[in-house]
Every structure is written in structure tokens, then in C-alpha cells.
Amino acid sequence: MSIIEKTILDQHNEAQAKNTASDYAVLGDQLARRGIAIDDIKAKIAGFGVAIPTWGVGTGGTRFARFPGSGEPRHIFDKLDDCGIIHQLTGATPTVSMHIPWDKADPADLNGKAEELNLGFDAMNSNTFQDHDDHPLSYKFGSLSHTDPATRAQAIEHNIECIEIGAKLGSKALTVWVGDGSNFPGQTHFAKSFERYIEAMKSIYKALPDDWRVFSEHKIYEPAFYATVVQDWGTSYLIAQELGPKAYCLVDLGHHAPTVNIEMIVSRLIQFKKLGGFHFNDSKYGDDDLDAGSIDPYRLFLVFNELVDAEVNNAPDFNPAHMLDQSHNVTDPIESLMVSAVEVQRAYALALLVDRAALEGHQQDNDALMAMNTLKTAYRTDVDPILAMARLEKGAAIDPVAAYRASGYRAKVSAQRPASAGSGGGIV
Numbered sequence: 390m391s392i393i394e395k396t397i398l399d400q401h402n403e404a405q406a407k408n409t410a411s412d413y414a415v416l417g418d419q420l421a422r423r424g425i426a427i428d429d430i431k432a433k434i435a436g437f438g439v440a441i442p443t444w445g446v447g448t449g450g451t452r453f454a455r456f457p458g459s460g461e462p463r464h465i466f467d468k469l470d471d472c473g474i475i476h477q478l479t480g481a482t483p484t485v486s487m488h489i490p491w492d493k494a495d496p497a498d499l500n501g502k503a504e505e506l507n508l509g510f511d512a513m514n515s516n517t518f519q520d521h522d523d524h525p526l527s528y529k530f531g532s533l534s535h536t537d538p539a540t541r542a543q544a545i546e547h548n549i550e551c552i553e554i555g556a557k558l559g560s561k562a563l564t565v566w567v568g569d570g571s572n573f574p575g576q577t578h579f580a581k582s583f584e585r586y587i588e589a590m591k592s593i594y595k596a597l598p599d600d601w602r603v604f605s606e607h608k609i610y611e612p613a614f615y616a617t618v619v620q621d622w623g624t625s626y627l628i629a630q631e632l633g634p635k636a637y638c639l640v641d642l643g644h645h646a647p648t649v650n651i652e653m654i655v656s657r658l659i660q661f662k663k664l665g666g667f668h669f670n671d672s673k674y675g676d677d678d679l680d681a682g683s684i685d686p687y688r689l690f691l692v693f694n695e696l697v698d699a700e701v702n703n704a705p706d707f708n709p710a711h712m713l714d715q716s717h718n719v720t721d722p723i724e725s726l727m728v729s730a731v732e733v734q735r736a737y738a739l740a741l742l743v744d745r746a747a748l749e750g751h752q753q754d755n756d757a758l759m760a761m762n763t764l765k766t767a768y769r770t771d772v773d774p775i776l777a778m779a780r781l782e783k784g785a786a787i788d789p790v791a792a793y794r795a796s797g798y799r800a801k802v803s804a805q806r807p808a809s810a811g812s813g814g815g816i817v
């Protein structure tokens with residue numbers, strides 16, 4: 390069950406290989422006229438990966454209801470199977486980001502399963518935004534910033550356990566997102582809450598192995614609706630500064646107010662060497678956790694424009710972790726995650742096409758119109774043939790969604806996995 394049969398994939402690719410080659414050749418000619426070698430872009434895309442969040446392969450819910458999907462994963466090993474399919478068909482998702490305690494299992498078994506599926510483990514995610522069966526104290530009023538020292542100690546211990554589990558899986562980072570905050574003015578003391586949070590994070594930081602990083606993930610609101618302890622990138626930056634050189638900021642695209650200039654935040658964090666990574670997704674209103682590039686693909690491109698700028702200029706201490714973070718109510722999660730992985734690759738490919746020397750010249754000359762046009766020229770390019778060819782050469786699918794549907798994978802796992810109404814999935 391863990392992978393789709395090669396014959397199905399071969400049949401799918403054979404039917405489309407000729408058209409893909411022809412489209413690739415045409416685009417290659419077009420790009421050559423712009424001084425771009427298409428094979429160089431393809432090589433960069435082939436080397437680019439984005440991690441799948443284990444919680445993303447389940448069907449999400451809203452505050453009002455959850456409608457279970459068919460053949461949803463029952464446990465982490467089913468989740469890894471689904472992640473394996475996504476990587477098999479896209480060739481773009483070589484790693485998985487785990488969430489503890491949801492994904493707790495024997496590390497030896499997890500490593501064995503991951504090896505079988507050709508997967509590795511990216512950043513670990515702790516969870517102190519809900520209560521755990523084996524945690525005696527409640528996180529209802531916070532975790533790392535809780536007024537009660539014993540509750541803070543329990544949350545610290547959980548984060549250290551996540552590091553210990555991750556170390557056995559080959560992970561090199563811990564992402565910390567907390568729901569701590571308040572729903573009413575006066576409910577908490579802003580400065581004291583933040584001080585408690587920083588002190589708790591210092592204890593977690595001390596437990597990091599030498600080659601690990603810790604990412605603080607900010608979010609403007611929810612579940613706290615008046616004030617959140619780690620609400621914006623400025624606060625996240627202060628945390629990273631207070632903790633030390635192994636601490637960085639993680640940008641979840643959906644964790645900002647709708648009009649916030651996220652690409653500028655990315656630039657600031659790069660400039661001050663504190664960009665740790667991303668949770669890619671898209672949103673219209675808040676933390677909507679929609680598929681990457683589904684609402685504002687231009688914004689995703691502009692974020693990648695900053696990343697490529699840093700890449701080509703060899704920005705110091707620049708090694709962001711790329712992860713998806715999305716939740717699905719009305720789509721098959723495997724399909725949505727494949728589409729998102731491809732959209733993230735697309736944004737990267739488009740950003741690689743920007744004529745940076747021309748852009749710099751237009752900026753120097755204050756030629757706003759030509760500067761914008763330089764970005765638009767790259768953005769308007771259809772890079773599908775590059776993405777498809779990179780997949781084909783890796784033995785992945787030219788059209789991942791079509792190959793997935795042809796495989797009948799969902800129907801097969803549905804026969805083995807009974808529908809579950811439980812929550813399981815999460816929105817972080």
C-alpha cells in the first residue's frame with residue numbers, strides 16, 4: 390500500500406512525455422532569448438523540497454464541524470504512507486514534519502517506515518495548545534507563559550521531549566507555536582506574560598543539541614482573540630534575539646492581518662539573520678490554511694523573490710526550512726498537498742527567472758514602472774514544462790493529481806481505514 394505501482398505511473402508518464410518534451414523545448418528557446426538556461430532552472434527545482442506536515446494529510450475541520458474524509462489516516466504510519474505517495478508523485482516533498490503527541494511512536498519503527506518510503510524528518514512541532522492525557526495540568530490559560538510555574542515546567546518538559554524524539558529521527562529543528570494569550574482586556578499582564586514565555590523558552594533552548602535550531606512561530610490571533618503572547622514578527626524577532634544564535638523566526642503566511650506585507654517581513658528577517666523557515670499556505674481573511682498559492686499566487690512569488698535575492702547574494706546564515714501547513718475541508722488532502730508543493734516550486738522557479746541585474750538598475754534609477762515590469766515579466770512565464778520535466782526525470786508524475794486519481798489509492802486505503810469523526814488534525 391505504501392507506494393503506487395510503477396506500471397501505473399509509467400503509463401501515465403508515457404502518455405504525456407512527448408508533449409512535455411515539446412513544451413520544454415519551446416520554453417527553453419524563449420528563456421534562452423532572455424539569457425536564461427532552462428536546464429539550470431530545472432536543476433534548482435529538482436533540488437528543492439518542501440516538508441509535508443503530518444497533520445495535513447487528515448481532513449481538517451472548522452470551529453463548527455468536521456466532516457471526515459474517506460480513508461483518512463488512523464495513525465502516524467498511515468500518515469507516513471500518505472506522505473510517501475505525495476513524494477512519489479511530486480518528487481518535491483522529501484521530508485515530513487512531525488507533531489507530538491499526535492505522532493508519538495517508537496522512533497525505530499518511524500525510521501524504518503520513513504526509510505521504506507524514501508522520506509526524512511524535518512522540524513518537530515510541540516503541542517501545548519491542547520491538553521494531553523498524560524499531562525496532569527491544563528493549558529486552558531496558557532502554557533509557556535502560564536501564571537503557574539508547574540504548568541510552565543510541564544510545557545517545557547514536553548518541548549524537551551519533542552527534541553529528544555526528534556534527535557532519534559534525524560530532525561534538526563523544533564518549531565514552537567503556542568496559543569497563549571488572552572480574550573479580554575486586563576486578563577493578562579502583557580510584559581509579565583512575555584517575560585514568563587522567554588524564561589521558559591530559555592530552558593528549552595538549553596536542551597537543544599549543538600546542531601539544532603529552534604523556530605518561534607508567531608500568529609496574530611486565535612485561539613486568543615484579544616491579545617496573543619507571540620503575535621507578530623517583531624515579537625518573534627525579540628525572542629530569537631533573547632535566546633541566542635540557534636533561535637530563529639518561522640513565518641506562517643496565514644498568521645498575519647490580510648494587508649500585511651509579508652515579503653518585507655521576510656526581507657527584514659533575512660537581513661538580520663533570523664529567518665528560520667516557513668509554513669506555506671494561503672488565506673483570504675485570517676489563518677485560513679488554504680492551499681499554497683490558491684488565493685494570492687503573486688504574493689507567494691514575491692516571498693520567493695526575496696528568498697532568491699538572498700540565495701544569489703549569498704546572504705549569511707540563510708538556510709530556511711520550507712514546510713507546508715494547511716488544512717482541508719473540501720478537498721482530498723493528498724491532492725491539495727501535492728498541488729501546494731507544486732505551487733511552492735512554481736513560485737521558486739518564477740523567482741529564479743527575475744532579471745536581477747535589470748531590477749537593480751531600475752531601482753537605482755528610481756524607474757518604478759520598469760522595476761515592477763521586471764518582476765511581472767518573470768511572473769507571467771508559464772514554468773509548467775520545467776516543473777513537469779523535473780518530475781519526469783525523477784520518476785515522479787508529469788501530472789501528480791491525474792496519476793493519483795488513476796491509481797485508485799484513496800479507494801484502496803478507504804477499504805482499510807474506517808472513517809473517523811475524531812479531531813486528530815490541527816490548525817497550527
Ligand SMILES: [Mn+2]
Nearest residue numbers: 641668714817
Ligand atoms: Mn503554522
